[in-house]
Amino acid sequence: MFPIIAVDISGRHRIGQGYYMVCAAVAVDVSASHIESVSQIAIKPFLTASPPGVADVVSIIETTVAEIKYPGTIIVEHGDLYNQPEWLSQKMFSREFKYQESLSERLAIEFAHHVSLSSRNLLMKELAID
């Protein structure tokens, strides 16, 4: 069993005057191919006027993960950090970080993606933003 925190950000495209983003961090225990248990989920909204750069994405992820009370390596998709090399991304984070590799890590990121997307849809609907 390996503790990981899978993270996904939804809404990195322009809507009207800004970027309405929701970041979801999911703390799970995984084996090599399955999610064995879910410990905690943290969701945070972010609004920026300009498109998020790599440093902004790192800050968004770290702020959301700070809500998680459980230990674990942060797992992110390559694309979320604009496909920059892993060694470079690792240097930008204050805690353990890596890109997804195993089936279970992909599954956890998919889980985080559904959480962030559905939370964002709900927020946009409540705020009446199209």
Place this chain on the structure above:
Amino acid sequence: MRKAIVVQRNDPNADEAENERKLAELKELAHASDYTVVGSMVQSRYPDRKYQVGRGKVEELAELVEALEAEKVIFNNQLSTTQIYNISETCKCEVMDRFQLILEIFAARATTRRAKLQVELAKLQYELPKAKSIVSLLKKEERPGFMGLGGYEDSYEQDIKKRIVRIRTELMHSCKGSESLRTFRHERGFSLVALAGYTNAGKSTLFQLLVKEGTIVEDMLFTTLSPTTRSLTINQRKVLLTDTVGFIEDLPHWMVDAFRSTLDEIFLADMILLVVDMSDPVDVIRQKLAVSHDIFWKRTGGATIVTALNKTDLLPDEQLQEKLDAISYLAPNPVMISAVSGQGIDELKQLLYKKLPKWEHSHISIPMSEEGMSMVSWLYDEGIVHSIEYGDSIIMEIEARNEIIQKVKQFEISSE
């Protein structure tokens, strides 16, 4: 088995271990295509325009071909049409490069119509840039003129382009037809296990070992099996074990679809036996496992993965443990084995048995009649009979897949 000689040109300053791995992979691929590698030749230099390796080396190669009576020379480097022509003229035998060899393997392994189309498409895409020079070389003796060479060259290239368009259209409208084969095999009571992993991981050796050790059931079904599928029984459960081409490194993009189409057997399996070469460096193992996971993602339909950590006989125990600790997060259900020495094979078979799709147990009472006796015989064929008692009726304890249990539900003895 046809005799072949493998040749590899290494760039100067290239990593020696990497070169050896590449040559070992080529030998494995040649073996997968039914060649016996009778000799190998390596040269370290920058590529020669006419021959890929140096002229002197090609003459040496020609002597080797004659001495070993080889029918084919296989280069690990990509060859131009001119290079293939020049080398085959000197060596007086057929010459091919790594990509042609891979295409040959894919063509032999493609079972479904879709896979065959994918392989043909890859062949045509490989041939397209060479089309003009192939015609030029074939028609060397002919003079250009009215309806001369230019016409030939263009028409052959146009022909290939038209065939590519036709196949692409057909592929868009065709669907996978292997599902019915899977259902058929399940109906026969077989569970499907597919071997997966990179070339040279030891898949074929493990395949031979498992098949040799398992009890082969009746040959009746072999008409429906490819040469790389064998049936065996593990603790009375019938299993179809399929050996696959294996994952290949550094595939060009135009070959990827053809490669994936040969993996249908893996995606249709109930269980995937992922074979890993533990003698590789840790980073290489991790990289290969990550790619394997990427290939399996969203395609295996929930099949269980068992990881056979092979070639453990080549490493001391403490080094093995270190490697296992480093890769365990990528190795589902790991078992340490050696397909050469047979170490760990029993443990692997027990794990395979444990992970097979669940069969149900049932106690039944069948009337003693002609019909009842034929049902007993049918149950022996379709499941495992743990006990049988003949009296006024026939009392049996059976284990079988759900469909069979449902059919004899009416004869079940309640456990109350």
